[in-house]
Amino acid sequence: DIVMTQSPDSLAVSLGERATINCKSRQSVLYSSNNKNYLAWYQQKPGQPPKLLIYWASTRESGVPDRFSGSGSGTDFTLTISSLQAEDVAVYYCQQYYSTPPTFGQGTRLETK
């Protein structure tokens, strides 16, 4: 299984400020034949299922605000929220779908400072 590790475990950011969450995979999730990174990001609010934010490491799902962006390649990835809004308070997960079983990071809890 590909182990996914997120950092930090929790993060407090002031409203309007930038939030950055990191995700590292133990092996590369870049598929050389199509040059795509098999990495997704999800947002989970209390009592709700996860919501897909980003796939292919940087492609925003339809309807996701453009303050959310994903970057990185190979083994190191970042989710950035450019200007934190109150509704962004949640736990964020990265997930690789390069190999089976798909695996998730442990989650990063994002709060307001």
Add this chain to the structure above:
Amino acid sequence: QVQLQQWGAGLLKPSETLSLNCAVYGGSFSGHYWSWIRQPPGKGLEWIGEINHSGSTTYNPSLKSRVTISVDTSKNQYSLRLSSVTAADTAVYYCARGYCSGGSCHNWFDPWGQGTLVTVSS
């Protein structure tokens, strides 16, 4: 707009079999893979397995010996059975759709069911 509605027993005793169902409304049922994912209280997400409309399954090796996923295409439903449960199987269980387009499928998940808390306790 695809929606997933899930249901099943929420309280089990050790050694019993967990049984959950997920109904798919809207969109294509036959063109996708359908997964089960679980989340122990306060913890992260674990993929359990998937099935397609033909009944082709893939399971997480960590649970393979105890998991059965089945499909009823006449009802656009699929089901999860997990045998010999223990307290370690206490979790919120989600059904979710994997992405497929033009015959190419990838395991990112959207949408998800609402989740079912299954508690295993004597």
